[in-house]
Amino acid sequence: xxxxxxxxxxxxxxxxxxxxxxxxxxxxxxxxxxxxxxxxxxxxxxxxxxxxxxxxxxxxxxxxxxxxxxxxxxxxxxxxxxxxxxxxxxxxxxxxxxxxxxxxxxxxxxxxxxxxxxxxxxxxxxxxxxxxxxxxxxxxxxxxxxxxxxxxxxxxxxxxxxxxxxxxxxxxxxxxxxxxxxxxxxxxxxxxxxxxxxxxxxxxxxxxxxxxxxxxxxxxxxxxxxxxxxxxxxxxxxxxxxxxxxxxxxxxxxxxxxxxxxxxxxxxxxxxxxxxxxxxxxxxxxxxxxxxxxxxxxxxxxxxxxxxxxxxxxxxxxxxxxxxxxxxxxxxxxxxxxxxxxxxxxxxxxxxxxxxxxxxxxxxxxxxxxxxxxxxxxxxxxxxxxxxxxxxxxxxxxxxxxxxxxxxxxxxxxxxxxxxxxxxxxxxxxxxxxxxxxxxxxxxxxxxxxxxxxxxxxxxxxxxxxxxxxxxxxxxxxxxxxxxxxxxxxxxxxxxxxxxxxxxxxxxxxxxxx
Numbered sequence: 001x002x003x004x005x006x007x008x009x010x011x012x013x014x015x016x017x018x019x020x021x022x023x024x025x026x027x028x029x030x031x032x033x034x035x036x037x038x039x040x041x042x043x044x045x046x047x048x049x050x051x052x053x054x055x056x057x058x059x060x061x062x063x064x065x066x067x068x069x070x071x072x073x074x075x076x077x078x079x080x081x082x083x084x085x086x087x088x089x090x091x092x093x094x095x096x097x098x099x100x101x102x103x104x105x106x107x108x109x110x111x112x113x114x115x116x117x118x119x120x121x122x123x124x125x126x127x128x129x130x131x132x133x134x135x136x137x138x139x140x141x142x143x144x145x146x147x148x149x150x151x152x153x154x155x156x157x158x159x160x161x162x163x164x165x166x167x168x169x170x171x172x173x174x175x176x177x178x179x180x181x182x183x184x185x186x187x188x189x190x191x192x193x194x195x196x197x198x199x200x201x202x203x204x205x206x207x208x209x210x211x212x213x214x215x216x217x218x219x220x221x222x223x224x225x226x227x228x229x230x231x232x233x234x235x236x237x238x239x240x241x242x243x244x245x246x247x248x249x250x251x252x253x254x255x256x257x258x259x260x261x262x263x264x265x266x267x268x269x270x271x272x273x274x275x276x277x278x279x280x281x282x283x284x285x286x287x288x289x290x291x292x293x294x295x296x297x298x299x300x301x302x303x304x305x306x307x308x309x310x311x312x313x314x315x316x317x318x319x320x321x322x323x324x325x326x327x328x329x330x331x332x333x334x335x336x337x338x339x340x341x342x343x344x345x346x347x348x349x350x351x352x353x354x355x356x357x358x359x360x361x362x363x364x365x366x367x368x369x370x371x372x373x374x375x376x377x378x379x380x381x382x383x384x385x386x387x388x389x390x391x392x393x394x395x396x397x398x399x400x401x402x403x404x405x406x407x408x409x410x411x412x413x414x415x416x417x418x419x420x421x422x423x424x425x426x427x428x429x430x431x432x433x434x435x436x437x438x439x440x441x442x443x444x445x446x447x448x449x450x451x452x453x454x455x456x457x458x459x460x461x462x463x464x465x466x467x468x469x470x471x472x473x474x475x476x477x478x479x480x481x482x483x484x485x486x487x488x489x490x491x492x493x494x495x496x497x498x499x500x501x502x503x504x505x506x507x508x509x510x511x512x513x514x
Contacts, residue, residue, distance in 0.1 A: 015053035015423035018152075020255040020297050021119040022060055022434040023067060024396050026148050029299045031315045031396070032260040032380065033253035036305040038148055040066075040396060040433075044116040047071065047142065049104070049135060050123040054082025054096065055424055059435040061086075061094040062410035063428045065403055070112065072097040072104055085424075089413035091406075101127070101134035107141065115142050119150040124240070128231040132243065140247035145303045149249060151240065158294025159234035161205040165191070165212075169227045180228055181220040188215040188223075237296060238285040250304040251284060255297035257384045257394075258336050265291065265338050291338060316376045317363035320395045321383045322431065322510055326503045327356035334389035341385055347374065351382050355392065359431065359510055393511070395432040404430065404512075408450070411513065415447035418472065429511040436511060438504075441493075444468045445500045449514060462497045466490055 019025055023046060027037035038044065046064075048057045048071040057071040071094065073079055079098040086094050099109055118139055124132060139149055172190055173183035195202050195212060202208065215223065241251050258264055266274065266287075274286045287293070307315065323330070330352045332343040350370035354360050362379050365371055371379070386392035407428040417424045418440055426435040427446060438446065448464050449456075466489060475482040476492035483489050508514045 015055045015425075016121075017055050017059060017424075017426040017435050017437070018121050019434050020152070021048065021056050021121060021150055022432075023064060023117050024433045025255065026117060026119075026150050026299055027396050028319065028394055029253045029255050029257070029260075030148065030301060031307075031312075031319070032257065032384065034307055034312050035252045035301060036146070036307055036311075037315070037396075038116045038144075038146055040064075042066075043068065045070070045113050045144075046117040047112075047115045047119075049101065049118065049120040049138065050074075051082060051096070052078055052121070053423070054078065054085060055426065056121070056435075057094060057096075058082065058085050058089065058091060059410065059414075059426055059428050060433075061091055062089060062407050063430060063433045063435065065093060065406050067093060068113070069094045070097065070115075071095075072099045072109075074098065074100045085413060085417075088416065089410040091410070101131045101138065105134040105137035105141065112142060114144045114147075116144055116147045117150070118143055118147070121152050122154075122225075124151050125154040125235055126225070126229045126232055136243055136246050139244070139249065139302075143247065143249075143302050146305075147302050148252065149244065149300045149302075150255060150297070151244075151300070152255070152295065152297040153240060154232075154234040155288055155293050155296040156234045156236045157289055158292045161207050162211050162294070163234065164201060165208060166227050166232055168194075170230060170232070173228055180224040184220050184224050184228060191215060234294075236285055237288055237298070238281050240296075240298065241281045241284070241300075244300045248302050249300035250302075251281070252299045252301045252304060255299055256337050257388050258338050258341075259287075260384065261381055264341060313376045315396075316380050317361065317366065318396055319362045319380060319383060320359055320432075321351075321355060321362065321365075321386070322359035322393050322395075322507075323352065323355040323386075323391065324393055324436070324507055324511075325391050326506070327352055329503070330386070330391050331389070334385045334391070336385065336388040343382065343385060347371065347378070348382060348386075351379065351386075393429070393432050393434070393436070395434070407513070411446065411450065415443050415450075418443055418447075418468075427508075427513060429513055431510070431512040436508075436513070440472075440474070441465065441469065441496055442500055442504055445497065445504070446508065446513070449505065449508075456501070458494065458498055458501065461501065462490060462494045465497050466493055469493070 023040060023044065027040060030037035044067045046067050046069045051057050051071040051073045054071060057069055061069040076098055079096055082096050086096065097109060103109060143149065169187040172187035176183065176186055253260055270290050274283050277283055277286065332345050332348045334341050334343060350368065351365060354365060354368055362376060362383065365379050366374065366376065383392065383394050387394045407430045410428050414424045414427055422440045425437055425439060427438045429436050444465055476489045478492055483492060
């Protein structure tokens with residue numbers, strides 16, 4: 001019997017971390033759009049469906065010790081690897097399950113509680129229609145009234161030009177069966193021949209060039225799970241919304257935070273076109289036509305409750321904001337997933353000056369003399385655009401309450417993994433109840449700093465970082481060439497370490513990571 005149901009499961013998925021799945025992040029989406037979020041002030045329950053390598057569930061569990069986390073995946077290799085990471089971090093509040101969506105939906109896993117949050121990344125458009133129904137049935141069976149679901153998925157019409165490419169890759173794999181990564185190698189090489197042959201499909205669809213480039217350079221593990229599923233099907237928002245309506249779910253908002261501000265991306269003409277349809281589901285779907293959306297990140301709530309203006313202002317005032325870059329590097333021309341926006345320098349400068357001292361709640365920012373006359377709504381938009389451009393993090397009161405020992409153990413486990421691979425590119429922030437992306441050099445430096453008492457000198461610390469990096473077989477690059485000489489490596493590494501101490505160390509301290 002084929003337990004994969006057409007899903008490519010012979011190689012593992014990548015170990016990605018997705019901050020949008022965080023409970024505090026989901027609450028923020030609800031609050032931005034004016035809806036009552038689930039409560040994080042009391043113990044809560046959380047379930048991730050199809051957790052892949054388990055990195056997101058593990059980091060969120062360590063960052064939110066007041067939550068009871070569950071996660072399931074039907075791939076035993078994924079479950080074994082996730083269990084090893086959780087054991088290394090001594091996580092007590094994460095339960096990992098090896099079960100199919102059907103088994104979960106039919107209640108064949110005993111002692112599951114009702115959940116405040118259920119999340120799933122990407123898989124909704126990778127599985128069969130039958131399994132999509134199992135997901136809906138699971139939500140219907142286990143999500144609490146007032147609970148929220150985060151679901152991300154390949155979307156139409158943005159994937160319209162890419163569908164023939166995905167179909168060709170799968171057909172090639174069927175014609176030349178092998179291990180999935182070998183099938184992808186062969187299929188990618190075949191597509192390159194199609195490009196070289198001046199295929200009309202390629203020449204008449206310039207928008208697929210980024211996808212063709214990714215076939216050449218992307219991780220084979222990622223590409224297999226993105227493209228090589230036999231039941232892969234990008235979906236319109238309207239179809240997904242109608243699916244979740246079976247479980248009494250209503251759309252609360254997009255986890256692309258600037259989408260909460262239609263004036264940023266809807267001109268009067270666009271708005272008029274969108275409002276042609278009276279149905280809110282179709283209005284949301286028309287936004288994807290306007291923006292040519294290829295990937296959606298939706299939040300649905302079971303029992304959607306609109307907040308009164310007074311309540312809305314109270315909740316938004318409790319949103320915290322922390323800079324993730326040095327104040328001197330903050331740019332007020334902000335590039336986001338839905339466009340580039342220019343902020344009013346006077347307001348943004350005042351906000352960033354305050355955040356450079358320490359993280360602030362929006363309610364605190366309102367009381368600053370330099371921001372006199374600003375509204376909660378205005379300052380929240382500032383926070384959203386700073387966050388969406390990668391210059392800040394937002395969080396809600398009640399999030400996290402992490403015990404330092406818990407996050408320290410998880411961060412130590414993540415740092416330890418650099419000895420074996422560079423896959424777990426994240427660290428935990430107890431302040432935000434979420435993860436912070438960190439590359440290999442940053443994680444090595446973080447591990448050393450977490451064990452260091454007192455101050456460090458740049459040269460000594462650079463040598464310590466080099467000793468760890470070189471032991472991994474890594475070398476610094478200069479003009480695309482790997483350096484062999486230790487002195488040259490130290491020279492090349494020194495400014496990288498200096499930047500970490502100057503720019504990252506203060507951020508890690510403000511995020512309560514050190």
